[in-house]
Structure formats: C-alpha cells, structure tokens
Amino acid sequence: MDRQEVAQRTKGCGIVAVYRTMDTTNLIDAAKAAADGGLTVLEFTLTMPKALDLVERARAKLPTNVALGAGTVLDAETARLAIMAGADFVVSPALDLKTIEMCHRYNVPMAPGVFTPTEILQAWQAGADMIKIFPSFPLGPRFVAEVSGPFPGIPFVMAAIGDLNLIPDYIANGAAACCVLGNAIGGAEAYAKGRYDAVTKAAQALATAVVQGRKQRA
Helix, strand or coil: CCHHHHHHHHHHHCEEEEECCCCCCCHHHHHHHHHHCCCCEEEEECCCCCHHHHHHHHHHHCCCCCEEEEECCCCHHHHHHHHHHCCCEEECCCCCHHHHHHHHHCCCCEECEECCHHHHHHHHHCCCCCEEECCCCCCCCHHHHHHHCCCCCCCEEECCCCCHHHHHHHHHCCCCEEEEEHHHCCCHHHHHHCCHHHHHHHHHHHHHHHHHHHHHHC
16 A cells, blocks of 8 residues: 555544554454454554564455554654554654654655644644644544644544544544544453454444544535
8 A cells, every 4th residue: 555545545434443452362353353344444553562563463464455554653763663564554642753754765654643733734744644633632523623724635633532422523523534442442341352243343333433424524
C-alpha cells in the first residue's frame, strides 16, 4: 500500500483499532476477527512485548486488505524498524519532524499526534498524511468542526475519545476516523477468552456508528 491508499482506507473505514496490551496471546486472532467485522485499519502499539515481531507475524497472517500500522513510535529510528517489520503506516502520540521524513523516505504514511492549531499547522506543513488529535476527550467532537474551518481537507484521526458513544458525533463533525482500543472490542473478557464471534459483532457495531455519523454529516 502506498501513502495515499492507506490514508484513503483509513477515511473509508472510519475506525482505527488500536491494540495496546501486555497479554498478546490472542492478539493476531482478535485483530483478524475485528477485520472480519469491517475494521480493516489496525494499529499495534510498540509498547507491547516483542511488538516488532507481532507486527511482522500479523502482516504475514492478516488479509491483504488490512492496513496494519505501528503506533506509539517516538523517533525516526524506531519508525524505520517498524517499516522493515511490515508496518503499512506509522503513528506517534507527538510531533517529530524527523519521523515524518523517515516514513516518507519509504513511501509510508505518518500520523503525528497533536493537540493545538499551531501543532496542526506544523504537522501539515511537514507533510503529515493524517493528523492524530491526542487526547481528544478534553476537546470533544466540536473541536473537529472548528479546526476544519481554517484547515480544510486535513484528515483528522481522533484518539482517546473517551466515550465510544461519541463516535457518530466525531464523524458528523468532520473526523476522518476515531481510534478505539482493539483489545476492548467486544469486551476484555471476549479478548482474553478468544470469543472472536463477539469481537466481530462488536466491530460491526462500531462500523455502523461510523455510518450513522456520516448520515448526520450529510
């Protein structure tokens, strides 16, 4: 996948399932179950044990229509390692210009984390493919609508939104996508016990929430 394709898939899906867990036993199977439910943009944070190995194994096992990213990337060197492991995109909780440059060297999209309009401008001028608002819950859905005025066309990905019931509101106000904790999709018990049918069903509900938001926007 090239940079434009990953960005388009993220906007098309509307949800980024972010996996951040110390128990990675069922991680790849749960991720596949989420993808079966329509959540085909997944992020594995590098805070997990043996995270780069997980990215490499997941990329080999997941369907080709799944965009698999590496998250919580804090520097350019780690971004390169993630790309070599097979990450289709890179996400950071903060703005580091060298990381954007490294990702683009390999034609991989990068989404830095920002919080203010000044940081949004700096990230966009640096060539960020998507911009992650982190954390989003103190700002709320209306923040997207307000910053989309002076920054039209920027794809905002809302992270740490707090209440999943707000997904339609974020989408309706112009968000390209919302992040949700992948290992909580369907509930922590479903993840821990490998109840993948519950994961798929919950993923379908999240995809429906995105559709609801788009209808409100229209």
